[in-house]
Amino acid sequence: MTEVDKVIAGHQLPTPDLTALPFITIDPPASQDLDQAMFLEREGGGYVVHYAIADVPSFVPAGGPLDTETRRRGQTIYTPGNRIPLHPIPLSEGAASLFANDSRSAFVWEIHLAADGTQTTAQVRRATVRSVAKLGYEQAQQMLDAGNAPAAYAETLALLAEIGTKRIELERARGGASLNVPQQEVEFVDGHYVLEFRPALPIEDWNAQISLLTGMAAAQVMLAGKVGILRTMPAPDADAIAAYRLQTVALGKPWAADIAYGEYLRTLDTADPKQLALMHGASTLFRGAGYTPFNGSIPEAVTQAAVAAPYAHATAPLRRLVDRFVLAICAALCAGEEVPGWAVEALDALPEIMSASNQLASKVDRAAIDTVEAALLSHRVGAEFDAVVLAGPRTNGHNTKASAARSSIQIQDPAVTGYCEGILEPGSVVRVKLVAADIATRTISFVPATAPATAVPTGS
Structure with a gap:
């Protein structure tokens, strides 16, 4: 026994x-x-x-x-x-x-x-x-x-x-907040x-x-x-708040100074591409959790x-x-x-x-998600999709000279999030082309639909 x-x-x-x-x-x-x-x-x-x-x-x-x-x-x-x-x-x-x-x-x-x-x-x-x-x-x-x-x-x-x-x-x-993404x-x-x-x-x-x-x-x-153990997380630092406030202005829904960030997030409608990008961007305010x-x-x-x-x-x-x-x-x-x-x-x-x-x-x-995304898209290389730009630009790796800038995107059908090569405007709706989907390496890669299909695959 x-x-x-x-x-x-x-x-x-x-x-x-x-x-x-x-x-x-x-x-x-x-x-x-x-x-x-x-x-x-x-x-x-x-x-x-x-x-x-x-x-x-x-x-x-x-x-x-x-x-x-x-x-x-x-x-x-x-x-x-x-x-x-x-x-x-x-x-x-x-x-x-x-x-x-x-x-x-x-x-x-x-x-x-x-x-x-x-x-x-x-x-x-x-x-x-x-x-x-x-x-x-x-x-x-x-x-x-x-x-x-x-x-x-x-x-x-x-x-x-x-x-x-x-x-x-x-x-x-x-003043509490939830990320309702x-x-x-x-x-x-x-x-x-x-x-x-x-x-x-x-x-x-x-x-x-x-x-x-x-x-x-x-x-x-x-x-x-x-005596005990708490789940703690520091308040967002001033730099993170300032950067996020600038993003809210750029995307047309300014975060007023007299509104707590939790209250502001409750006003966001994730059915709106720009506000969906703002909800994702708010993750920069939720960091440093520990015990x-x-x-x-x-x-x-x-x-x-x-x-x-x-x-x-x-x-x-x-x-x-x-x-x-x-x-x-x-x-x-x-x-x-x-x-x-x-x-x-x-x-x-x-x-x-x-x-x-x-x-x-x-x-x-x-x-797990990367694997399923690559499997679902493996037969659709070359296809085009409408996507919402969540954030960008980012760089692949530490050597920015050897890797192109990339932006975070979300496709509704199938339900995929990933990266598209290039500098794209957060909150915009763009047309992207799938240029790689590798199940073994769990990677997918998109480029703007008007760009040459020569991107290096990146993990989603």
Whole structure:
């Protein structure tokens, strides 16, 4: 019997028993590693958010082989139609996953909100929960729009929209921001891969607000206890802001000096090519995110600038290593107990582990998309496409004399982003010609449709 089998076989459900509360999960339809379940209710003029997070710490003995291996991995790495899990499948997609109709151990946050959505109190404890439904985003959105959700969770869906909307308004008031760029996604459909740009549904934004609320609550608990690890990001520096302001003027939608950048980004309509370019360009303002551990004193930098508040990763322990330690620390602090030594001892090592795994995840994601793009376009070399110029110019490599300037572009059909040789105006719609698409090297190359087809292939 493996360590995982032994842990699962010997696992006991905790008290209290909260299985009478009708929790639900809302995730991509194919997801099996279900980290979060929610139950929302009214309380006087305000609300109570019950947010159950998979109880991973109880399945991973400190210092054991599984603990060591998860520290080596850092997070689940996703590829089209597959994944390299942080935890063994029997755990992450079995005993610890918050499946519908199964009693599960969880860290349950109870967060009380005022009528405007402002948090008043928050605490977390281990408990036994049972989800009554596993919903996909589109399914949940359709139920909410049609008003035909089952009675067991109709109020939770309705309150998700209500609370989510109020939390977005609070985010706007404190200067928080989100990059709502349509996501380029690879899907495996009917035996083959397809690419698409998928804008987020409203329910995804509301769902994200519950997760953000919980991450902010976790940060507050740890800061009050003077021990933990925060997800931090510095505010944009003056040079980045100045450069971006110039870009907004050049593209015809100036960013006024008295408007916070989060508020400005909410005004952008990504259906407009120029404003789509501005949304992509705003990524220059979202840099430098990392993890800040502390023990015994409050660190100087505690804010995640995009959230515009102290924030911690606390809601995805099945897929992300750091969350396991945050949950254990928060539960101990809320119970007035000593924080587990294994959690405190790991704090200094976690930033490096998470940084390495984040870099790997980004490389794998980009490689997967590049491969599918090259495969989809491999039979269309010589074809022309309409494209939106996202940014430019850029240079290929460090030797600018040996490499031509290039501009970042986006094609709608197929859903490809890449580079086109030459200096092109951001926000403009141009005609480009595909001159290379190599699956083995995961590279594609475009040139302006009027230019000679002699470009050197570049990765997209």
